[in-house]
Amino acid sequence: MSDTFKLSLGNLLQVLAPPLIWFLHLTTVYAAEALICIGPAGAAATMMAWTIALATVAALTALLLTAWTLHRDNARHPQSLGSSRFLRGVSHLLILLSLLGIAWTILPTVFLPTCA
Amino acid sequence: MIPARPCWYLFGASMLLGGCTSDVQSVMNPSSLQAVQIVEVAWFLFGFGTFVLVLVIVTLLLAIRGPLRIRQALARESTVIWLGIAFPAVTLTVLLVYGVWVMRSNLNLPHGGSPVSIEVVGEQWWWRVLYHAPAGPQIASANEIRIPVGSPVTLNLKAADVIHSFWVPSIGGKVDMIPGRTTQLQLTVDRPGVYRGQCAEYCGGAHALMAMDVIAMSSSDYAAWLERAATVPATPETDIGLHGRSIFLAAGCGACHTVRGTAAAGSLGPDLTHIGARRSVGIKTLPLTRENLMRFIVDGQHVKPGNLMPEFRVLQPQQLEALASYLLSLKAAD
Amino acid sequence: MVDAVSYPNTLPRPSEELAQLEAIWATPGGWRIVTDVNNTVIGLFYTATAVLFFLLAGILALLMRLQLAVPSNTFLSQEAYNQIFTMHGTVMMFLFAVPVVEAMGILLLPQMLGARDLPFPRLGAYAFWAYLVGGLIFFGTLFFDLAPSGGWFMYPPLSSSQFSPGPGADFWLLGIGFIEISAIAGAIEIIVGVLRTRAPGMTLDQMPMFAWTMLIFAGMIVFAFPAVILATLLLELERAFNWPFFIAARGGDALLWQHLFWFFGHPEVYIIFLPAAGMVSMIVPTMCATPLVGYRLIVVALIATGFFSFGLWVHHMFTTGIPALSLSFFSAASMAVALPSGIQVFAWIATIASGRLRWTTPSLFVLGFLVIFSLGGLTGVMVAMVPFDWQAHDTYFVVAHFHYVLVGGMVFPLFAAFYYWAPAFSRLALSEQLGKWIFLLMFAGFNVAFFPMHLTGLMGMPRRVYTYPAVMQWDVLNMISTIGAFLLAAGIAIFLVDVVRSLRPAMSKTAGNVWGAATLEWLPNNVYGLRSIPAVTSAYPLWHHPQLAKEIEDGRHFLPGSITGLRETIVTSPFDATPQYLLRLPGPGWTPFLAAVLTAAFFMLLTVKAVVLALICGLLGIAMTVVWMWGSDLKPLPPVDIGANLKLPTYATGSLSHAWWAMIVLLLVAGSLYLSYVFSYLYLWTVSPQVWPRLSALAPIAYPIVSALLLVLGSAILEIARRVLPGRSRSSGAFVGLAGLAAAALTGALVIDVLAQWRAGLRPESDAHGAMVYMAAFLQGQLTIAVLAMTGFAIARSFAGRLDRKRRVAFDNLGLLYHYTVGQGLLGLLLVHGFPRLAG
Known part of the structure; x- marks a missing residue:
């Protein structure tokens, strides 16, 4: 594999990461709700709150990391043109959209009880 | 019990549905706390949708033939960000919070106290209704659900064969009936009346005909009805009635149908203990009259194609007549 | 890459170049x-x-x-x-x-x-x-x-x-x-x-x-x-x-x-x-x-x-x-x-x-x-x-x-x-x-x-x-x-x-760019696409380069004819589209049509329960596919000049090859199919944990361990086979033996697993858990059959001198599928043997 191929692969991952993080966050909290609600009723709300908090912190960290790699690459290859630069721009915006998506996912937990 | 409804929405309703509105099974004519809540959401959404659609069309027209200044402003990438990202982000957040808030208040509606609990089982293609009274026999009926107004009612929904969906629009949203599961619907109906509903999940064959009535009555009427429904119908007093009963038992009707107090104890088809007091025959396809009853017995496959009951064409006209008389006599003594 | 004055190819083009291009790409007549x-x-x-x-x-x-x-x-x-x-x-x-x-x-x-x-x-x-x-x-x-x-x-x-x-x-x-x-x-x-x-x-x-x-x-x-x-x-x-x-x-x-x-x-x-x-x-x-x-x-x-x-x-x-x-x-x-x-x-x-x-x-x-x-x-x-x-x-x-x-x-x-x-x-x-x-x-x-x-x-x-x-x-x-x-x-x-x-469909001399559009499909096209392929420097090439149509028709740009005498196209890198090699494409043939008709017949006959006839059609369909694949993966030729002194190889292996990319996409399909299966298994457990077996009813742990070892061993053997691919100084003997052994290991692992479950008394009809366990074997079996077929194909090609150290795409793709199948098999063993132990 050539270096340019590896760089391109990095670009690809940067583009795919944000929405993938959103997807994993969504499926995690959904699966957690499904699993926790099978168990004893008493602990459900606390367990759910913790799961959502942990999943959200993990997702935000991963998004931040992606953003950091974008800035690093921009600093390293300030002159790069064409696909790489373009994909980095795309990745930036996808991070924003994914953040909004994650915010929307956790919003209902403020209002709704677990397992009702 | 009945919340005040803003008059703009009544006005809007008549504007939108004017002329062709039908209240027989309408979402927009709510009679329970739950359905009222949803109608409010609906009007909010219609207003929102109209606003955004008008916005898109006006922007589009301006983009095509608007003044140059406006077109230049619209052509900027930042406009795409404002109108395409920022505006939806804000409005959709509002919508999401509103939707979730309505779900929460739906959960918070009263369903404690002494809830009336009724089991409804969806079957191809009719509704089995079971009242679990605290004392006395289990009362079974079909395609008619009687409930008291003003107090919370819990419907426990099951399916005997395929997936069905319980839906009576005027008193609430639909809930699926899924084999192997029990789902629940909570209702607090606020006005006595007869509310029509029908199966909302395609269940094969005669899905289109799988309708029912929910009959909401005052709680005292309901209690009285429940008491009557628990009784065993009296033995027919007329000859024709007695003749009908012997035909009923001899023709094998009891293999599938139950009439409490007789040897007929089948459970495949609807319980007929008080069929004489019901409103229809062949799930809502026909009003309950002597002619329709006889027609269903000999020609059921035309009334409700694919239903499980064989057509009893062997019965002679006078036998059929007697059978119908017997069935119509099956009701609680007043 | 191309400035305004110098073009990749010079004029005039040889007189027979265009005629040859048209002959190679000619659409077969009549039926x-x-x-x-x-x-x-x-x-x-x-x-x-x-x-x-x-x-x-x-x-x-x-x-x-x-x-x-x-x-x-x-x-x-x-x-x-x-x-x-x-x-x-x-x-x-x-x-x-x-x-x-x-x-x-x-x-x-x-x-x-x-x-x-x-x-x-x-x-x-x-x-x-x-x-x-x-x-x-x-x-x-x-x-x-x-x-x-x-x-x-x-x-x-x-x-x-x-x-x-x-x-x-x-x-x-x-x-x-x-x-x-x-x-x-x-x-x-x-x-x-x-x-x-x-x-x-x-x-x-x-x-x-x-x-x-x-x-x-x-x-x-x-x-x-x-x-x-x-x-x-x-x-x-x-x-x-x-x-x-x-x-x-x-x-x-x-x-x-x-x-x-x-x-x-x-x-x-x-x-x-x-x-x-x-x-x-x-x-x-x-x-x-x-x-x-x-x-x-x-x-x-x-x-x-x-x-x-x-x-x-x-x-x-x-x-x-x-x-x-x-x-x-x-x-x-x-x-x-x-x-x-x-x-x-x-x-x-x-x-x-x-x-x-x-x-x-x-x-x-x-x-x-x-x-x-x-x-x-x-x-x-x-x-x-x-x-x-x-x-x-x-x-x-x-x-x-x-x-x-x-x-x-x-x-x-x-x-x-x-x-x-x-x-x-x-x-x-x-x-x-x-x-x-x-x-x-x-x-x-x-x-x-x-x-x-x-x-x-x-x-x-x-x-x-x-x-x-x-x-x-x-x-x-x-x-x-x-x-x-x-x-x-x-x-x-x-x-x-x-x-x-x-509508008068035509391969050339179409109505053309009536709208004043800017993208390449509006250039004068023929059944072979463009006469010569330009280097692109803008998203709207026809607007930025109005004389492009004429230059392309004249053959000034890349690949103005057929170099190898076959249908060809340029393969470029996925991101910046740098030319990488010249891909020789197949021309008309009966196999795709017949294979498709036979596969359709297989499925439809199966539906009406004409099993024997269905199997015959299925086998004939596979035979057609083998004939078709036999002619692919052409022998490497010396590098060719497509213009502007750009020498392109005519063969590529590994991640450079278009076939590698296709295989990776296919494995993504297989992978998401298997993830759907894993989801289904776990989902049914959340619904009906009562049908999942107790520890005592499970197959002994020794079986899945042997299966897993066989799988890993198989992967290792296949890697050794890669190193002994036939070459100028080496015959195909060692390769054939090792490839066969690897295929046997994969099959053995599956057979042992199914036997273990059967002997433990598990039946697919009895409950959802049983059905899910045999489903894992079913999915693994599908891939194993594919690996067996591809191994046989690779072995046959090595005998025929169509597979060697250089010309090896058929083996590379087998390798990808094989290792994926091993990975899926290991995950499957972990799931059906491990999960009940964890949850029970």
């Missing part, structure tokens, strides 16, 4: 045209077939509208109506919407990207013929009263053998499974085509937007279709062999189907919509004579849609009694997916504002699309609101909603595309005068037909009812809908008249 594999020929056939299915399913819609026009109508019987609405939905979704988009991709992409053809022409031909034959047979069941009647989403238990005993549901399952496979074949072709056969220098930010949408379309197919393929497999196994995946009494669950089906079904809507949006993104800049505003924003929107649409499947299950909080997660995801559509709509509006819109037929269809699709999107936001959906779900409100989204979002852009691109493929353009009438009829007819359905839905009319009593008072609105449907049909009928009058 032999079925042997052709060229993308233009296949693309035109493909599009025409998809339009045929659109018309057929449209006729079914008209029959339904006639039935519903008046209450208690007896025009159609209950059973006929149920079959017809099932077929209408199924045919529109599976035989029209996805194929027509794929067809447009196959037709347009090479021309747009400056390639001579797609990288796997025979695969494209196979996908088309499989679809045509399978689709016609499937539609034909309607005439024999054998059509499925369970609705296009075929919910069990209604579709189970108990409640649908006839062969209708089997036709649906096998027919659809088969068409899905054809769609995946097309998707692989499109992904590799877009990423590896772009003109030199066409970076991702200069790629035509339609190519972006097709790339994401194909990517979504790779991840969405496996879920429904698994679902159809499970249901067919349940129907045929009584494995209770969906039967509640034995621990199965009807909702498992809904999860799998909608994990496919919701992305499906966007799979259909995105390419249509791509067409709009091509048409709007041309009609406004201005570049697209917000190119990058649109790409962001496309990628976001691609992902967000996978988080919506529970959106279709709001009424199944799932907890409120879970529902609200999916309500939130439904909001998220509305954002990218907003971006696209306003980007198109901005583009219109930045130019001057010409009132052409394509423009009108685009405007109609914008209005109808916006309304459909807004009702989509409404049904994403959980409480409202409790009422609207499964009513005519939803019928109205998804027709606004699908007809507005896909059919209108498609008609715009027909009018827009016809001049590129026909000697005459379609009629602008008729086109405007057609638009008016279709736009008015559509709204008259479908807007009232919002109201009938709110008035309580459920979908999928074959009749309704007069007392419901739905008759006036239904009559209006029926009138609208016939108006819409009249528009489409006039379109057919226009097609007959004006």
Whole structure:
């Protein structure tokens, strides 16, 4: 594999990461709700709150990391043109959209009880 | 019990549905706390949708033939960000919070106290209704659900064969009936009346005909009805009635149908203990009259194609007549 | 790469160069045209077939509208109506919407990207013929009263053998499974085509937007279709062999189907919509004579849609009694997916504002699309609101909603595309005068037909009812809908008249760039694409380089003829489109056509339980595929000069090879199929933990350990085999032995696992757990068979001197599949042996 191929692969991952993080966050909290609600009723709300908090912190960290790699690459290859630069721009915006998506996912937990 | 409804929405309703509105099974004519809540959401959404659609069309027209200044402003990438990202982000957040808030208040509606609990089982293609009274026999009926107004009612929904969906629009949203599961619907109906509903999940064959009535009555009427429904119908007093009963038992009707107090104890088809007091025959396809009853017995496959009951064409006209008389006599003594 | 004065190739070109190029790419005449594999020929056939299915399913819609026009109508019987609405939905979704988009991709992409053809022409031909034959047979069941009647989403238990005993549901399952496979074949072709056969220098930010949408379309197919393929497999196994995946009494669950089906079904809507949006993104800049505003924003929107649409499947299950909080997660995801559509709509509006819109037929269809699709999107936001959906779900409100989204979002852009691109493929353009009438009829007819359905839905009319009593008072609105449907049909009928009058498909000397468009498909094209392939330096090459057409015709740019005497195209790097090697493409041949017909026969004969005949057809089909593959992977030639002293190799291995990319995509399909399986296993456990065995009832742990060791050993042996590939100084003996051993290890691991489960007393029919365990073996078995076949193929090639250290793509691909199969096998062992120990 050539270096340019590896760089391109990095670009690809940067583009795919944000929405993938959103997807994993969504499926995690959904699966957690499904699993926790099978168990004893008493602990459900606390367990759910913790799961959502942990999943959200993990997702935000991963998004931040992606953003950091974008800035690093921009600093390293300030002159790069064409696909790489373009994909980095795309990745930036996808991070924003994914953040909004994650915010929307956790919003209902403020209002709704677990397992009702 | 009945919340005040803003008059703009009544006005809007008549504007939108004017002329062709039908209240027989309408979402927009709510009679329970739950359905009222949803109608409010609906009007909010219609207003929102109209606003955004008008916005898109006006922007589009301006983009095509608007003044140059406006077109230049619209052509900027930042406009795409404002109108395409920022505006939806804000409005959709509002919508999401509103939707979730309505779900929460739906959960918070009263369903404690002494809830009336009724089991409804969806079957191809009719509704089995079971009242679990605290004392006395289990009362079974079909395609008619009687409930008291003003107090919370819990419907426990099951399916005997395929997936069905319980839906009576005027008193609430639909809930699926899924084999192997029990789902629940909570209702607090606020006005006595007869509310029509029908199966909302395609269940094969005669899905289109799988309708029912929910009959909401005052709680005292309901209690009285429940008491009557628990009784065993009296033995027919007329000859024709007695003749009908012997035909009923001899023709094998009891293999599938139950009439409490007789040897007929089948459970495949609807319980007929008080069929004489019901409103229809062949799930809502026909009003309950002597002619329709006889027609269903000999020609059921035309009334409700694919239903499980064989057509009893062997019965002679006078036998059929007697059978119908017997069935119509099956009701609680007043 | 190319400055204005120096061109890759000098003039004059040798006199015989063009004649030779034309001879090599000549379309076979007469009935032999079925042997052709060229993308233009296949693309035109493909599009025409998809339009045929659109018309057929449209006729079914008209029959339904006639039935519903008046209450208690007896025009159609209950059973006929149920079959017809099932077929209408199924045919529109599976035989029209996805194929027509794929067809447009196959037709347009090479021309747009400056390639001579797609990288796997025979695969494209196979996908088309499989679809045509399978689709016609499937539609034909309607005439024999054998059509499925369970609705296009075929919910069990209604579709189970108990409640649908006839062969209708089997036709649906096998027919659809088969068409899905054809769609995946097309998707692989499109992904590799877009990423590896772009003109030199066409970076991702200069790629035509339609190519972006097709790339994401194909990517979504790779991840969405496996879920429904698994679902159809499970249901067919349940129907045929009584494995209770969906039967509640034995621990199965009807909702498992809904999860799998909608994990496919919701992305499906966007799979259909995105390419249509791509067409709009091509048409709007041309009609406004201005570049697209917000190119990058649109790409962001496309990628976001691609992902967000996978988080919506529970959106279709709001009424199944799932907890409120879970529902609200999916309500939130439904909001998220509305954002990218907003971006696209306003980007198109901005583009219109930045130019001057010409009132052409394509423009009108685009405007109609914008209005109808916006309304459909807004009702989509409404049904994403959980409480409202409790009422609207499964009513005519939803019928109205998804027709606004699908007809507005896909059919209108498609008609715009027909009018827009016809001049590129026909000697005459379609009629602008008729086109405007057609638009008016279709736009008015559509709204008259479908807007009232919002109201009938709110008035309580459920979908999928074959009749309704007069007392419901739905008759006036239904009559209006029926009138609208016939108006819409009249528009489409006039379109057919226009097609007959004006469409004269041609490989060359077409009407050409009548719109003043800017992308490569508007250059003078022939069946081989462009005479010579330019280096691309802008997203709108024809606007920036007005004399391009002449230069290309003269042969000044890259690859002005055929160097090797075969059909060829340039393979470029996936991101910056640097030329990497010259790919020699196959010409016409019988194998794709015959293999497709035989595969279709295999599936359909299986449905009617003619097992022996089916097996014969299946084996013959495999034989055809072997013959076809035997001729691929051509012998490496010395590097060739395509112009500008650019020496390209004629052979590539590893990640450079287009075949490697295709295999990776195929493995992604297999991987997402297996993940769907893992989900199903765990899901059924959450529903029915009581049927999962106690520790004492499990197969002894020694068995899976031996299986796992065999798998790992197999991988190691295959790697050693890689090192002893036959070469100049080495015969094929050691290689053959090791490859055979590796295949045996893989088979052994599977056999041991199945024996262990059987001896532990586990049976697939007994309960959902048993069925799921044997399902893992079934999926592993499928791959093992494929590995065995490929090993045999590699061994045969090594004997024939067609596989050696240099010419080794056949082995590389076997290696990829083998290691993937080992990985999947290990995961499977961990799941079926480990999970019960963990959970028990």
